[in-house]
Amino acid sequence: MNAQNHDHDHQTVPSDPTLRVKALESLLTEKGYVDPAALDALIDRFETKVGPRNGAKVVARAWADPAFKQRLLADAPAAIAELGFAPFEHEQIVALENTPAVHNMVVCTLCSCYPWALLGLPPVWYKSTPYRSRAVIDPRGVLREFGLELDEQVEVRVWDSTAEVRYVVIPERPAGTDSLSEDELAELVTRDSMVGVAKAGGQA
């Protein structure tokens, strides 16, 4: 690494992050602060174990089992634990139910707070300045940009994740899905629908 990387006046063009990161990892490993195997394990957790599919299973159970849905709305961490997912780390999670009359959507205007333990790492758009700046002042415009046009009569509730409480949306169960199994229902639950920027049954 050369001095340019560390002057932190941010006036210079940043060097290749790949090289900066390799150098930092090598140094921190040499000093005992990181361990490449530990880093691999942390990355693997979000690449293969924790992601939107976990949330989709919770939503599908809520659709299939009204008593579970009530428990989920009353005490989400306990209800989610029923499905065998690992204990939530620093996440106190609250489930919000979308209905024909009420549409919930979640944002973190200040950074990138998101229910990581249930949905995995947030997508880039969630962490981006356009979403963070506009979700609170123009939620209906944001939803239109996602292809969701809500009737004026629908109440939009935006949740800004300003503390350590995390919010997950239970989207409406799509019509005509009465005969589907819980696994088939889970296939309809998209990440975006659990953030509240889409209905279930669509893409992503």
Add this chain to the structure above:
Amino acid sequence: MNGVHDMGGMHGMGPIQHEKNEPVFHHEWEGRVYAMNTALMAFHKWTLDAWRHHIEVIPPADYLRMSYYEKWLDAMERRVAQYGFVTPEELQNGKASPGSAKATPALTVAMARAHGRNLPSSNDPSIKPLFHIGQRVRARNINPAGHTRLPRYARGKTGEIIRDHGVHDFADTSAAGLGPRRQHLYSVRFTARELWGEAASPRDTIHVDLWDDYLELA
């Protein structure tokens, strides 16, 4: 701090770029940055609130230009030097200086994985709430230069407490190294019209999680 990170309500940031089938990490280095940031939390030298503040102090033009994990990397390089994990010289050379102090104990996989568990419960009857559900409250008009989680768009605005989340570390003092000053945290509901004026939908509401210290009776 009244930084550019506090962007709720700003205009002009452009359209939302939605990527289909987005990978968890777009580059291998992003995963390493994510994992190193998480692993270093195991040494308990800074709180998550302080961690967030290290990102907020990136100068505004850079904050807006950098990608998400570039911001993490920038903050991490400053943080490991600031907290004495590495010397500026080591950071520059990319090698440990002979005889320099090392982590004791060295990080293990188990330590890295244990991060974040065993945080104090939000159920603490010894700390009484100052407000209750249904009460009308005003978010204080404060402008601290340090870390705060009271967004500018809510300051001075009146809302209603709709949920008591129990007892939580107070972000402002926790970030500043002044201790957790645990207190009740509430979900406060503001009407869109209270926040944004008469042009906003009469039906819509915005909910912000706010601590006792941010609130006063309306």
